[in-house]
Amino acid sequence: MIDFVMLLALLPATAAPAQEAVRKPAMVPAPRPIPAPPIVADQRQMLTWQPTILRCEGRPITATPMRRPLNALVWSGFQTKPVSFAFSIDASGRTLGIRRQRDNGAGLAEDLGPALAATRFPAKAPRGDCTIVYAPQMTSMAETPIAELISYSLAPEMGALPWAGWERIAGTGDCRDEPRPQALLQAYPDFRTLPGTPGARDWSMVRYDLDAKGRPTAVGTLTGTGNAALDAAAVTAIRASRYTSGARTGCQYPYWRAPLVLAPPPMPPEAAFRPTSATCPAGRDWTTPPVLTFPEAYRRRSIEGWAIVTYDLAPWGEPGNIHAVAAEPSADFGTQAEAVVRGARLPASDRGATGCVDRVIFKIGPRPGPPPPPPF
Structure with missing residues (x-):
């Protein structure tokens, strides 16, 4: 057993033969001008995922709280379908065994599993046979709630928020008029002393005015994720x-x-x-070591995981018959672990081996914080 720990060309003109008379070219009408395309409003919309069905063993359940998946920016007319997951809940209220049942999210549903992994339920007896269905909802920049626009602007995975969205966020006031006020001293909270949320980023948007000397007045929380300590420190x-x-x-x-x-x-x-019939050696002298890659959607939320992978070895050292037989808190870690083992190679042998078992551990290491945001 081995543990893997993550840390168009122009045609040339041809001369006319000398015996041919030069003919007057025929009159060809000028082409009709191509009209300019009409100017239309920005047709991008905000995609949010809303939990519609949430139950265990046929009975409705309530999360405390339900962690929302990240919003996405899509073009008007984009179509997608609901995505469902099966999972279980342990005695502490944590979600485990998360596996996707139906996915037509066209690549825009990668945060659903991580968001469910970060969701907590009331602590009670373990529950199984749980199901959640996320339904997509598309709204224009004019219809999307301000908090949803701000949330996306802080993590713009699908490109920058359209100007119409920024106008909604800015609201009334002249703070964005040129020349914009520049920070002479931008203070920050000591984030190390503030409570955080496992698997979810907290944010707070502060609204304020400036007096003639550039001092903030009428300071208050506009909106946020509800972290009271962060709200107070931000003000x-x-x-x-x-x-x-x-x-x-x-x-x-x-x-x-x-x-x-x-x-x-x-x-x-x-x-x-x-298996008792395993012939896989205890040690691994990799000729091509495994490339350890953390699942990005879970890394973004700082969610760790693990997987146990079984496989056999061909005589030329290539792993085959690879299966993630266990993975938590989501089957996504098992899929990633299979890819880790599949890309590795061991020395050739006379007969190969069977019954190999390895653990792949996905662990978050220290990382620098993000750069400070510009003032809105």
Whole structure:
């Protein structure tokens, strides 16, 4: 058993033969001008995923709270269908065994599984046979709630928020008029002392005005994820900030706290998956070592996981018959672990081997924080 730990060309003109008379070219009408395309409003929409069916063993259940999947930016007319997951809940209220049942999300549903992994339910007896269905909802920039626009702008995975969205966020006021006020002193909370949320990023949007000397006034929380400590610290930070002189109204600035690491549940013993007839050697002298790649959607939420992979070895050292026989908190970690083993190679042997079992552990390492955002 081995543990893998993550850390168009122009045609040439031809001369006319000398004996041919030069003919007057025929009159050809000028082509009709091509009209300019009509100017239309931005046709991009906000895609949000809403949980519609949520039950265990046939009975409705309620999360405390339900972690929302990240929003996506799509073009008008984009179509997709609901996506469903099966899962279980342990005694602490944590979701486990997450596996996708139906996916027509066209690549825009990769955060559904991670969001479910970060969701908590009331602690009680373990529950199985659980199902959740996420339904897509598309809204125009004019219809999307302000909080959803801000949430997307802080993690614009599908490109920058359209101008119409920024106009909605800005609202009334002249803080975005040129020349915009510049920060002379931008204060920040000590994020290390603030409570965070495992598997979910918290954010707070602060609204404020500026007096003639560039001092913030009328400071308050506009909206956010509901982290009261972050809201209070963000208001304090803006009050301590200073900007270039000139009275302004309707200024905004966002602060966010990175997700806390959501550690994986305990792993079962490796011996439970090793067949008694196994011939795989205990050690692994890789000629092509495994390339350890963390599932990006889970890395973004700081969700750790693991998988136990079984496989056989061909005489030329290539793994085959690869199966993730266990993975938590989501089958996505098993899929990634299979890819890790599939790309590795061992030395050639006379007969190959059977019954190999390896553990692939996906662990979040230290990483630098994001750069500070520009003022809104």
